[in-house]
Amino acid sequence: MNNKKYLAGIDAGHINTKVVIIRGQEILGHTSELTGFHAIEAAETSLKKALSITGISKKDLSGIITTGIFRNLINTPSLNITASVPEYMADAKGALFLNKNSRTVIDIGGNIHKAISYDSNGNIIDVIQNDKCADGMGIFYTTMAKTFGISEQEISELALKSKVNVSVAIQCAICAESEAVDLVCQGVDAADVADAISRFIAGRVAAMCSTISMTPEIVVAGGLAKSQALMKHLQILLKENIIVLNLPEYTGAIGAVISYGGEK
Amino acid sequence: MIKQGSDPIIDQFRSITEKPAEYAKALKEKGQLLAGYMCTHIPEEILYAAGIVPVRILSSHISQSVTRSYIHETYCSFSHDCAYQGLLQNYNFLDLIVTSSSCIHMGEAFNVWVRFAGFKQKSYLISFPHIIHNKNASLFIKESYKEFKKFIENFIEKAITDEDIEKAIKTYNRTRTLLKELWNFLKHKNSPVTGSEVATVTLASQIMDKQEYNRMLEQLIRELKNKPGESSSSSVRLMVTGGACDDMTVFNLIENLNYKVNLIFTDSCTAARYFWFEVPENRSDKLEAIAEGYIGRIPCPAKDTVPGTGEKKRFRFIQEFIQDFKPDGIVFLYQRFCSPQSMDIVALKPVLNMLGIPWVELELDTTVPMTQFKSQLEALVEVIKGVRP
Numbered sequence: 001m002n003n004k005k006y007l008a009g010i011d012a013g014h015i016n017t018k019v020v021i022i023r024g025q026e027i028l029g030h031t032s033e034l035t036g037f038h039a040i041e042a043a044e045t046s047l048k049k050a051l052s053i054t055g056i057s058k059k060d061l062s063g064i065i066t067t068g069i070f071r072n073l074i075n076t077p078s079l080n081i082t083a084s085v086p087e088y089m090a091d092a093k094g095a096l097f098l099n100k101n102s103r104t105v106i107d108i109g110g111n112i113h114k115a116i117s118y119d120s121n122g123n124i125i126d127v128i129q130n131d132k133c134a135d136g137m138g139i140f141y142t143t144m145a146k147t148f149g150i151s152e153q154e155i156s157e158l159a160l161k162s163k164v165n166v167s168v169a170i171q172c173a174i175c176a177e178s179e180a181v182d183l184v185c186q187g188v189d190a191a192d193v194a195d196a197i198s199r200f201i202a203g204r205v206a207a208m209c210s211t212i213s214m215t216p217e218i219v220v221a222g223g224l225a226k227s228q229a230l231m232k233h234l235q236i237l238l239k240e241n242i243i244v245l246n247l248p249e250y251t252g253a254i255g256a257v258i259s260y261g262g263e264k
Numbered sequence: 265m266i267k268q269g270s271d272p273i274i275d276q277f278r279s280i281t282e283k284p285a286e287y288a289k290a291l292k293e294k295g296q297l298l299a300g301y302m303c304t305h306i307p308e309e310i311l312y313a314a315g316i317v318p319v320r321i322l323s324s325h326i327s328q329s330v331t332r333s334y335i336h337e338t339y340c341s342f343s344h345d346c347a348y349q350g351l352l353q354n355y356n357f358l359d360l361i362v363t364s365s366s367c368i369h370m371g372e373a374f375n376v377w378v379r380f381a382g383f384k385q386k387s388y389l390i391s392f393p394h395i396i397h398n399k400n401a402s403l404f405i406k407e408s409y410k411e412f413k414k415f416i417e418n419f420i421e422k423a424i425t426d427e428d429i430e431k432a433i434k435t436y437n438r439t440r441t442l443l444k445e446l447w448n449f450l451k452h453k454n455s456p457v458t459g460s461e462v463a464t465v466t467l468a469s470q471i472m473d474k475q476e477y478n479r480m481l482e483q484l485i486r487e488l489k490n491k492p493g494e495s496s497s498s499s500v501r502l503m504v505t506g507g508a509c510d511d512m513t514v515f516n517l518i519e520n521l522n523y524k525v526n527l528i529f530t531d532s533c534t535a536a537r538y539f540w541f542e543v544p545e546n547r548s549d550k551l552e553a554i555a556e557g558y559i560g561r562i563p564c565p566a567k568d569t570v571p572g573t574g575e576k577k578r579f580r581f582i583q584e585f586i587q588d589f590k591p592d593g594i595v596f597l598y599q600r601f602c603s604p605q606s607m608d609i610v611a612l613k614p615v616l617n618m619l620g621i622p623w624v625e626l627e628l629d630t631t632v633p634m635t636q637f638k639s640q641l642e643a644l645v646e647v648i649k650g651v652r653p
Binding site: 131133134165167168169170171175178179182185186196199200203204206207208210211237 | 325326327328329330332333337341344600629630631633634635636
């Protein structure tokens with residue numbers, strides 16, 4: 001094990017820049033920083049923190065592999081990137097690494113969500129990404145948590161206590177946000193509003209998924225996978241069993257490493 | 265919440281509008297042939313003459329994303345919701361599904377039923393002209409209805425006689441007359457019935473067997489004639505004009521603001537546009553009579569353009585209704601993404617401005633933001649009443 005090389009994976013996403021340090025099949029550490037306006041800075045900071053957590057120096061790294069929407073932007077001399085991997089490929093490889101039986105991954109991120117089906121080697125069979133009107137589900141979820149003064153985890157916990165089905169407009173996150181606030185103004189129970197928010201996101205994701213062939217096992221990646229309420233609704237809507245990956249938001253970063261010399 | 269208990273007959277109508285599929289299913293269980301329809305350009309008289317009860321497909325107001333994979337995102341939520349009813353198999357007991365080439369959005373909802381909800385072998389699309397304000401339109405519609413009649417005759421394996429059609433025309437005209445009588449109560453300052461109740465009763469007419477409906481409505485009107493109305497001299501009179509709205513909570517909201525408000529008229533295809541016309545009776549050519557009736561309706565904005573001049577005939581009706589029902593303000597209430605409606609509003613606003621009638625614009629979606637609507641409606645009432653801070 002000791003002779004195995006250290007690799008860093010950076011997933012420079014719309015909202016967060018995630019870093020993992022991997023040796024062989026072992027995930028040694030992971031960190032996440034807000035991407036904000038400064039993707040390069042976020043990548044550098046996140047990498048620095050990940051190295052610090054794992055006690056590894058940058059010179060010990062055999063490679064830094066990037067993925068994510070900002071992967072080209074962060075390809076600077078200061079970071080000394082070894083290679084970059086498209087998001088879909090990274091997601092597929094990462095999901096397969098985290099769950100050997102998986103054949104489809106649904107990644108619900110901050111700005112986009114996508115579904116990817118792949119074979120037993122992680123080679124992509126089909127992909128689908130959300131349409132424009134369904135952008136920003138993760139941002140919406142976070143915004144709603146902030147609006148109601150609770151954490152994202154608390155939205156999920158509240159939603160699971162819901163007893164009455166209420167709906168928010170399905171068109172887009174802006175409409176849903178407006179109507180969720182309106183429901184609160186009407187005096188609707190917070191748990192029911194939280195549930196409507198979770199059901200709205202699950203609905204948009206499920207609608208996207210209906211356009212590709214979803215080969216089991218289906219796993220879920222991305223930050224929103226941590227919402228139990230959302231996963232409950234997604235499972236109901238897809239009528240399929242879904243498995244939330246371990247470290248779901250790091251699937252892309254892990255997959256980047258696996259795609260480039262990491263061990264399957 | 266919709267107010268209950270004002271009148272047992274109204275409550276009965278309300279319960280049918282809240283569970284239209286249940287009502288239709290109960291008819292089916294009695295052996296009644298049923299045809300679902302997506303748009304009010306359907307010559308219901310032909311179906312009724314064939315012994316088939318037409319049932320309008322309405323929406324559920326429950327948010328869902330399923331139809332996003334079947335219908336374009338920017339089609340109205342009413343069409344999405346109606347398509348969803350098919351995908352849910354809520355109406356799989358229907359014998360037929362029918363629509364006309366009138367509204368593209370509802371046409372797509374119809375396609376979803378045909379292609380994905382098991383109605384491929386039991387559906388019919390009635391050709392309807394895009395331009396209705398010209399000489400050839402009636403002839404086109406008559407021919408189109410002739411084809412439809414043939415299809416229905418094949419379906420029931422029986423000829424539809426002129427006598428059958430005449431009987432159906434009279435039944436439907438009776439409904440129209442009764443509904444006009446009901447709506448005319450709203451002209452008066454002390455109406456014994458509210459606008460939202462009238463809207464509910466009207467919506468029920470689009471679901472129910474007309475003979476049963478007429479009996480109930482006759483009884484209701486008899487009762488209302490003997491019922492003292494509530495004085496509403498200080499109340500603000502609002503008229504709604506726009507598109508399909510089967511969400512009765514919106515009309516209820518209009519009449520339950522922090523100010524006293526009466527809803528006095530609704531120009532939409534789920535309200536007055538559905539019935540505010542008559543099919544000529546005792547004509548030798550029954551299909552020509554039906555075509556004449558349907559072409560003389562308050563036009564749907566999707567069909568309402570006079571070639572060459574671009575005139576909107578609906579505007580004349582709206583002005584007549586304003587004269588007759590005397591609203592203090594207008595509520596433009598229409599489905600988001602319904603372009604014909606929203607374009608009509610651009611042209612209608614100057615007309616209302618000239619008449620000195622204030623207005624407010626509310627966009628409908630699957631669900632509506634009630635408190636936002638309430639604020640906007642109260643702002644309109646404050647403008648009308650000249651409320652000063």
